[in-house]
């Protein structure tokens with residue numbers, strides 16, 4: 001069926017460094033040194049199959065991802081499996097990140113969202129409604145935490161209809177169809193509410209991607 | 211110029227609404243791959259997409275920390291000082307070990323250049339899958355993804371230089387992303403990274419430009435129907 005003859009990869013194939021395996025102790029020691037390294041730098045190293053950098057990235061973000069998944073999924077075991085899938089996804093797709101795409105946290109959130117979508121497709125995920133969670137977001141006690149303060153203010157000032165659209169789809173992982181049905185609005189209305197809601201959030205959070 | 215390949219930046223982009231849907235995690239796997247392929251080549255859409263995905267960072271922090279901490283939760287809650295994530299890391303390392311280093315290239319042509327990170331979204335041993343020929347054509351294709359529920363299929367297609375892809379009608383929507391080379395049809399010239407969205411009922415006969423083969427990703431939800439003498443081959447994709 002196939003013709004024979006291997007060809008070398010074309011010149012435009014992007015190089016990927018071979019990964020280097022190191023001992024657990026070596027890894028832990030080295031990872032401490034990277035503790036202050038910025039996320040984009042870590043992710044670039046992960047793209048080059050650097051496990052030490054990946055370990056630091058995991059230490060920095062896995063807690064949040066797990067916390068989020070536990071909130072969204074009703075079953076903690078499913079949340080744990082999804083946590084694994086998210087980080088395997090980060091490992092495999094790390095090369096796709098670049099600073100134009102914004103903060104690493106936002107990029108990771110994208111992978112989280114996709115894994116939730118896939119798990120729902122496979123029918124193994126029951127979601128919790130996030131409406132209440134979003135209502136109960138508290139003002140941060142420490143105003144130095146700028147991003148969170150901005151988020152709190154953004155959610156506070158988000159019109160109710162947009163808040164529902166954002167909390168169900170963007171945060172909660174429900175599909176457009178499910179959300180439109182539950183809110184009893186046409187799909188087009190839901191889409192425009194979501195866009196308006198996201199615009200509002202990003203205006204409050206500061207527009208410029210880093 | 212594209213940072214990645216030195217080629218001109220794409221001129222044909224997906225609709226903004228698709229970027230919003232991608233940011234909201236609403237895309238099926240096949241379209242996620244076509245959109246990510248385009249983003250890999252298109253700085254303009256990467257920037258647009260970043261605007262829609264930007265709130266994710268704050269939301270992940272806010273909803274990822276203990277409820278009592280809320281968005282004002284302390285950094286230590288995220289850093290897992292108790293080392294609870296140790297088990298998670300061990301399991302993850304085992305998972306990475308299981309991802310073998312692939313030596314996976316098509317046997318009939320050099321592989322297409324894929325934007326960084328895209329290979330990780332595609333299935334393992336992709337090129338060792340069965341690559342079928344489209345009847346009476348030099349084009350070859352393999353099925354990258356097929357989702358029964360939504361009847362969505364993603365193909366990778368290779369067409370030789372200076373060749374015609376058989377004329378066909380779209381029964382549903384079709385996304386096309388060019389990975390390498392270029393083709394022309396009535397909508398214009400589509401080069402590396404360009405995204406074409408074909409509406410149901412439309413018909414075209416892409417003509418590959420001379421000099422280089424054309425590699426594309428094609429995602430369709432209802433299949434295509436070959437017209438003319440290739441009509442019998444309509445099993446393909448339907």
Ligand SMILES: [Zn+2]
Nearest residue numbers: 223224252255
């Ligand atoms: Zn674009």
